[in-house]
Amino acid sequence: MKKSSTRDHLLEVATRLFHLQGYQATGLNQILKESGTPKGSLYHYFPDGKNQLVKEVVESSSQRLLANIQIHLNSDPNPTIAVQNYLNHLSENFKNLDTPDMLNMPPFALISMESAFENEEIRVVCQENYSKVQQHYYNKFVESGMATDKAKILAVSLNAAIIGVLVLSITEKSNEPIKMLQKTVPSFFL
Amino acid sequence: MKKSSTRDHLLEVATRLFHLQGYQATGLNQILKESGTPKGSLYHYFPDGKNQLVKEVVESSSQRLLANIQIHLNSDPNPTIAVQNYLNHLSENFKNLDTPDMLNMPPFALISMESAFENEEIRVVCQENYSKVQQHYYNKFVESGMATDKAKILAVSLNAAIIGVLVLSITEKSNEPIKMLQKTVPSFFL
DNA sequence: ATTTAAAAATAGACCGGTCATTATAGAAAA
DNA sequence: TTTTCTATAATGACCGGTCTATTTTTAAAT
Numbered sequence: 001m002k003k004s005s006t007r008d009h010l011l012e013v014a015t016r017l018f019h020l021q022g023y024q025a026t027g028l029n030q031i032l033k034e035s036g037t038p039k040g041s042l043y044h045y046f047p048d049g050k051n052q053l054v055k056e057v058v059e060s061s062s063q064r065l066l067a068n069i070q071i072h073l074n075s076d077p078n079p080t081i082a083v084q085n086y087l088n089h090l091s092e093n094f095k096n097l098d099t100p101d102m103l104n105m106p107p108f109a110l111i112s113m114e115s116a117f118e119n120e121e122i123r124v125v126c127q128e129n130y131s132k133v134q135q136h137y138y139n140k141f142v143e144s145g146m147a148t149d150k151a152k153i154l155a156v157s158l159n160a161a162i163i164g165v166l167v168l169s170i171t172e173k174s175n176e177p178i179k180m181l182q183k184t185v186p187s188f189f190l
Numbered sequence: 191m192k193k194s195s196t197r198d199h200l201l202e203v204a205t206r207l208f209h210l211q212g213y214q215a216t217g218l219n220q221i222l223k224e225s226g227t228p229k230g231s232l233y234h235y236f237p238d239g240k241n242q243l244v245k246e247v248v249e250s251s252s253q254r255l256l257a258n259i260q261i262h263l264n265s266d267p268n269p270t271i272a273v274q275n276y277l278n279h280l281s282e283n284f285k286n287l288d289t290p291d292m293l294n295m296p297p298f299a300l301i302s303m304e305s306a307f308e309n310e311e312i313r314v315v316c317q318e319n320y321s322k323v324q325q326h327y328y329n330k331f332v333e334s335g336m337a338t339d340k341a342k343i344l345a346v347s348l349n350a351a352i353i354g355v356l357v358l359s360i361t362e363k364s365n366e367p368i369k370m371l372q373k374t375v376p377s378f379f380l
Numbered sequence: 381a382t383t384t385a386a387a388a389a390t391a392g393a394c395c396g397g398t399c400a401t402t403a404t405a406g407a408a409a410a
Numbered sequence: 411t412t413t414t415c416t417a418t419a420a421t422g423a424c425c426g427g428t429c430t431a432t433t434t435t436t437a438a439a440t
Binding site for chain 1: 388389390391392393
């Protein structure tokens with residue numbers, strides 16, 4: 001028997017909607033309706049309401065994102081190829097242009113900017129997420145022999161570039177921007 | 191004198207708030223309150239309400255952004271230095287970490303992601319804005335002798351990197367990410 | 381195994397408040 | 411006087427959150 005499949009399902013639907021529309025634009029009623037859950041259950045599993053829901057969504061999305069990045073970074077010893085593999089994975093998630101898979105490619109840009117001046121708790125979780133992502137890149141670069149100071153600025157720049165191409169890809173509903181970045185990646189490592 | 195200073199003021203306040211909080215999180219009442227305008231005036235100048243306000247905000251912000259980019263790209267014949275000058279300008283706008291100047295550095299990421307799956311009209315305006323920004327970069331690169339195919343992918347990548355770095359800077363309320371990107375810019379042009 | 385009491389989960393009505401928008405009137409400017 | 415602008419009140423829809431009641435599940439006691 002599913003221990004708390006209702007809770008998981010709620011979190012899943014909320015994750016999709018928050019990353020797609022933002023949490024400000026996503027009402028609890030929409031989450032309830034799309035997940036077929038009554039309001040009582042939501043406040044049973046998430047007593048602190050929407051704020052708790054947002055926080056758990058961001059935290060679990062971060063874990064998923066980090067694991068996903070690590071997998072692709074491990075796919076090749078050469079960091080250039082590994083990063084390109086990761087970008088390739090991201091562009092795959094844009095095959096369905098209108099409903100990109102927000103679970104395997106959580107674009108934190110929306111939630112992190114929504115929270116930046118409004119919800120300090122969420123903002124910090126987003127910031128920590130970005131920091132961890134960059135740490136993953138940094139480690140990979142250093143392992144492959146890059147100087148630590150260069151690895152640091154490159155990790156931040158790569159993270160920024162990927163965030164940016166996701167914003168672009170979502171805005172124009174095309175994976176072309178991702179493919180373009182893919183081609184410029186090698187020059188980062190010269 | 192007050193030809194339509196009320197209208198301009200309304201647009202100014204709305205611009206600040208929309209870029210800071212997103213348009214979903216910004217109520218008309220907040221705009222009215224912060225601008226000291228009565229509700230009647232808003233619907234007098236913007237008969238189509240919030241949607242018209244958002245559209246005009248994005249359009250005017252885009253114009254401002256494009257003009258600003260052009261100025262900095264013209265600041266030096268060398269594209270590397272010109273881009274670094276622009277990044278320097280951006281990092282200057284983060285001196286007041288809690289209230290960055292959204293007029294001189296409109297971060298479209300928030301509004302463009304908010305609108306992507308919700309307001310097609312706004313989404314298109316954002317997309318066109320990104321396209322024009324990239325055209326500016328492209329022209330600069332080609333003028334300086336870069337091959338057109340390389341200029342194209344580089345323009346997209348640079349745009350993405352700048353978008354991303356603004357997302358990072360806003361999230362962690364620091365201009366450090368911008369400064370880091372500044373250091374990696376030269377490698378783009380090798 | 382059956383009964384039973386407690387706990388967990390579901391269900392939805394309800395609340396005060398705020399949302400964008402409209403309506404209506406008065407003031408200012410032309 | 412006619413147009414433009416200001417000022418509020420009222421509108422209905424929806425917001426997140428609370429509340430109480432009911433059903434389902436769990437576990438203990440017989």
